[in-house]
């Protein structure tokens with residue numbers, strides 16, 4: 001068992017998030033970090049996040065729902081139907097764990113054991129606030145559209161009152177979060193280096209193809 | 217509130233999973249399905265899954281951890297350190313929710329509200345069994361290596377006793393699961409069709425780049 005940590009490690013450095021007992025990477029802790037700029041960059045690049053929350057009437061059941069995340073300042077936002085289960089569970093004060101992972105490469109080693117993935121990921125714990133104020137809500141939804149295509153929010157028809165009412169936007173503080181990153185070549189055992197098997201990394205990236213105009 | 221369903225909807229059709237109260241898609245239920253072949257195909261394509269489980273000493277905390285999934289028959293497998301928190305929580309009978317999502321396109325509509333994502337996702341609930349038997353465990357880990365590169369398992373150095381001991385492989389039944397899929401162009405409101413904004417889909421795919429040999 002790791003030694004218990006104080007609830008929040010005091011730090012005056014605002015470029016690094018304070019570590020909490022649940023955001024300290026134990027396994028391969030050398031790959032963990034709490035650098036704010038790193039965490040923001042991973043969140044900004046992610047097209048999808050996985051929102052974990054607890055549901056269940058008789059006994060608690062973990063649920064993980066994929067959704068599109070976007071960042072406004074030091075908050076991570078998600079949206080959905082005001083009537084959806086995910087939104088209702090979170091809105092009622094439920095704690096969430098939101099995880100984002102970007103895959104950069106398969107890491108092919110000379111032994112099975114040393115295979116890996118190059119990745120950048122973020123795990124964030126927190127409770128959301130509901131963005132209620134109409135001006136703030138419109139700006140938040142514009143920022144979502146802007147994440148997909150900068151400049152687009154000004155070009156599309158804005159939400160009408162009914163659409164706005166049907167939509168819930170939740171904002172999570174990016175405060176109790178960690179990043180974890182692996183990069184570089186495989187780490188093989190010295191005695192495996194001469195085995196006659198290809199070893200190295202196969203880069204992976206999410207690539208946009210040719211846009212298909214509606215109606216074509 | 218949706219009408220309560222019987223715990224397991226009886227079905228003799230083995231090509232479709234029985235629906236349970238927690239695997240019925242409520243929001244956009246038209247996009248949900250329980251077709252076994254569809255669920256298997258999504259799981260097979262996914263390089264990463266997000267494993268949700270409950271942790272916490274005082275009060276239950278949801279945790280979502282990314283990991284590489286692979287399928288052997290009608291079970292979904294994950295692996296990690298025998299000593300890791302994730303493995304220990306799940307091994308001790310903990311219930312999990314494992315979610316996989318593949319992003320196929322951004323869907324750009326003429327109104328903000330009608331924007332969407334083309335996706336294929338699976339949400340799976342269950343409790344795992346630990347793969348303990350050495351022969352089965354080796355075959356399972358070989359199948360992981362084969363997922364990344366078919367034919368590779370026979371070429372790499374097999375795990376030694378210590379590596380095998382350090383590794384835990386968990387298998388989840390693909391029994392209580394659902395798929396959800398969106399595809400096709402944006403669904404715009406008729407009165408928005410003449411707005412002067414580009415609308416359509418931007419395909420996205422995870423693409424392998426040029427492999428980089430170790431040492432080059």
Ligand SMILES: Cc1cc2nc3c(=O)[nH]c(=O)nc-3n(C[C@H](O)[C@H](O)[C@H](O)COP(=O)(O)OP(=O)(O)OC[C@H]3O[C@@H](n4cnc5c(N)ncnc54)[C@H](O)[C@@H]3O)c2cc1C
Pocket residue numbers: 022023024025026027028032101102103117119120121122123177178179180264279281282283284285295296297300301302303
């Ligand atoms: C694409 C991808 C694939 C992976 N595949 C595997 C796999 O197949 N097997 C495997 O064992 N591990 C895999 N990992 C690593 C995995 O996510 C965990 O880091 C590891 O399994 C340890 O989990 P734990 O809950 O036991 O961690 P602990 O180290 O006990 O977690 C403690 C805290 O550290 C932080 N932390 C842990 N993991 C992450 C993370 N990934 N990102 C950000 N913060 C984190 C969180 O705050 C967490 O609460 C993968 C990661 C990524 C991104």
Ligand SMILES: Cc1cc2nc3c(=O)[nH]c(=O)nc-3n(C[C@H](O)[C@H](O)[C@H](O)COP(=O)(O)OP(=O)(O)OC[C@H]3O[C@@H](n4cnc5c(N)ncnc54)[C@H](O)[C@@H]3O)c2cc1C
Pocket residue numbers: 048063065066067068069079080081084085086087238239240241242243244248317318319333335336337338339393394395396
């Ligand atoms: C890449 C991606 C991005 C998405 N972005 C958003 C977003 O930004 N906002 C948003 O509201 N929704 C988004 N969705 C849809 C989202 O995953 C949920 O389907 C939706 O939010 C309803 O969640 P709920 O828990 O309220 O669902 P309910 O319909 O109440 O869920 C009931 C059951 O239906 C099944 N189910 C629900 N969702 C899925 C799923 N995605 N895959 C497989 N089975 C499922 C599960 O078994 C679940 O337990 C996205 C999905 C994907 C794959």
Ligand code: HEM
Pocket residue numbers: 027028031107112113114115116117182284295296297298300357358360361364375379380382383384
């Ligand atoms: C292509 C096949 C494989 C891939 C893609 C893969 C990927 C990974 C990844 C990404 C991690 C997380 C490392 C981290 O925390 O940063 C991991 C951990 C681990 N893998 Fe694999 N792996 C593969 C095969 C194997 C095999 C065959 C074994 C055993 C023989 C194995 C044993 C382990 C163990 C024990 C850990 C835990 C490390 C720790 O927490 O300290 N892996 N794997």
Ligand code: HEM
Pocket residue numbers: 068079080081082084141142144145148159163164166167168243244247323328329330331332333398
């Ligand atoms: C580029 C921007 C956007 C993207 C990528 C996006 C994506 C999505 C996706 C993928 C879903 C899930 C649909 C499903 O369950 O299959 C969704 C649901 C939803 N979106 Fe968006 N969205 C965007 C902008 C908006 C805006 C601007 C609004 C409001 C003005 C909005 C309101 C909603 C609502 C209300 C739902 C819930 C639908 C339901 O559960 O019935 N979205 N969005």
